[in-house]
Amino acid sequence: MKRLTACLLTVGLAVACATRASAEWEPTDFQLMFDDARPFSLYDASSFDRKPYAPEGFYVVYEHKVMLLQAGPVAVVGDTNRVPRFVFDGIEPTLEYNNASTGAFEAKDHKGDQVTVGYMDGNCGWEISGFKLHGHESVVELSDVHMIWADPLQLLQLRFIDADGDGFDDDLDGDLIFGRDGRDTDVPPNFIPDQAAPVDFDDTVADPIIFDILRLRSELGLWGLETNRVYRFDRLHYGGWLECLIGFRYFNFNEKFGIDSISERESTSGADDVLPVTRAILSETRIDTDADNNLFTGQIGFRWWKKVHRFTCTLDGRAGVGFNWQAIHQTYSLASDQLGRNTGLIPTYTGSGGNNDFHSTELTGFVDAKYTLAYQLTSNFSVRVGGTALYIDGLARPTNMVNYSLPNVGILGDSNRDHLIAWGYLFGFDFNR
């Protein structure tokens, strides 16, 4: 913001100096370009309508933007492909489930600035523009979070339990086969196994994965540059002006998504077939997934405006297609709280860490729309307010790209095509636009 302000002051001073200097020195081509720009001369109310004109020469537009950026796609925090199994917290066996989702994030205000510089000579010109919306982290804390993790190696130990204390493995899935202890063939059943049967692994339980707190973090950042050739059509018969813009556009959209698990549950010892009441399985787990989207697109746009007295109403629409070079980086550290605390009671999993990278090039497209209402203060200086909206497709957004799997977390590369909607308002000023 400070740098932008400094740039604008410099441009403003240059314009002012050039216009003043032209009175004293022989005008050069460069000074002639500023001839029409007299930013501080008074607004001349007598000339409007009788002599409609579209400004030529240099122009500068500054806009401060406040935009809501749509939160990342809603995804379950946890694995959704694995069939849930029974977990046992020492009280009663229950089917595990996921109860956290990235839907907890909301669209957030992002402030930013856009500076546009252009030059019109007759019906042709050019324009360059840059904008940046500043990122800031939003944090959501969820409590009593249950999570399912893909566990292809069965690192989270499975075991039979006898929670009802009848001396037989409990028949958790209700098929009258009691774990390792055989089948009950009585009709009606008396729930005492009386015939040998294959071991029923459906009756095993695992450690429940429950976090006292699961902290979800998200940070979005967006900036871009564009350069356009500008073609101005002859004045429309109802008094407005239309310009066509053709050029290139670059967007950088960066989204960070992270989770931290916190659990105060402590290990307690217990009999071999009864799990400790609650243990901090996977507590102090941290996963950070950072998606960087670099979009290079062609662009075509139209800008229509009409001036009435001191007011200028402008509609501006731009769209483009191109490619998005995606780079997703992930770091994770799982169950660090369990490291060095293993008592041998639960020997299977003591944590892991690492990082992953995923790269892809995807087709992308965007639509960018804006309306502004400007009020002319002097002959060349106006203030403006307006609204703006942006849609970008083909983006990697990490909230639905995490593969919650043991012992190694992964990136779901197939989920790399999502979109961003941003909308908000702006205010600013312009010279000679």
Ligand SMILES: [Ca+2]
């Ligand atoms: Ca039992």
Ligand SMILES: [Ca+2]
């Ligand atoms: Ca059973």
Ligand SMILES: [Ca+2]
């Ligand atoms: Ca029986």
Ligand SMILES: [Ca+2]
């Ligand atoms: Ca079974």
